[in-house]
Amino acid sequence: MKNYWIIGDIHGELALLDQLLENINRFDPELIIFVGDFIDRGPHVREVVDRIMGMGTGVVCLMGNHELMMMNAIDDMGYGGSPIELWYYNGGEATMHSFGFTSFFTFQSRMEAGYLDFFQNLGMSYTFEPLEGLKILVTHAGVSPAIPLRDQIGMKNYHDLNRYLLEEHIEPSSSFLWMREAFFRSDPELWDGHIVVHGHTPVLKLKRFVASSGLDNFSFVDNDLCIRRANRNGRIASIDIDSGSVISGRLSGLGLFVENTDKAASGLRMRSITVSREDIFPRDLGMINTGI
Secondary structure: OOEEEEEOOOOOOHHHHHHHHHHHHHHOOOEEEEOOOOOOOOOOHHHHHHHHHOOOOOEEEEOOHHHHHHHHHHHOOOOOOOHHHHHHHOOHHHHHHHOOOOOHHHHHHHOOHHHHHHHHOOEOEEEEEEEOOEEEEEEOOOOOOOOOHHHHHHOOOHHHHHHHHHHHOOOHHHOOOOOOHHHHHOOHHHHOOOEEEEOOOOHHHHHHHHHHHOOOOEEEEOOOEEEEEOOOOOOEEEEEOOOOHHHHOEEEEEEEEEEEEOOEEEEEEEEEEEEEOOOEEEEEEEEEOOOO
């Protein structure tokens, strides 16, 4: 059975990543997609990057806001403030130490070329169709109301994003690597029939925001995943898979399984696996209605 997996924010939590990959690989996936935020805060950033770089084919790696902050610090790319201070404030010191440096300037000048190449070439988003006509858009934080979907999908790397933000006078916090509330309040028609799978906002934080804002059509799976449905027709609009690895000690992956009847693809079933340091939580999340 063909299956595709999307993994949430890791933040240097190597043991959680290894445990999750061990369970996902049992399904022999066609593709594994990472939503970004491999780095910062957690203790084993370099080992996480090494593990992912060593996975070979069948892997798509996207950039998160933490990788963007790091690369902007390395490139000295600021938006009216210090990019180094911004990265440090958001957990960059853990990354620097994981790579064996005690000074940012030695980190900046002596970072191995292979790692720089990995970070420089992280994608901005990834779209695929596990079933004909059913588009899955994977991106770090969601879809930005300030950036047309076609422009977001057309960006290849963070240089494209930074250039676009400067030319259009858009704050980084309003981009699809950073924003939160604007995405959750926006009309799913903005993303044109795609199902958006994202991380960035820990599900517990999203649960609090939804409760305080009076929003509906958000269904929570413990504090690990959140499925949002469109108000107009009830179709699945977006899925948040950030279980808050560093804070919660939990990491989640979302699996999309193509189910077949009489040798023809008939539907898409969602499954998830959440791992903690003590346990594994597999879940069957049901079928995606492909007829909507």
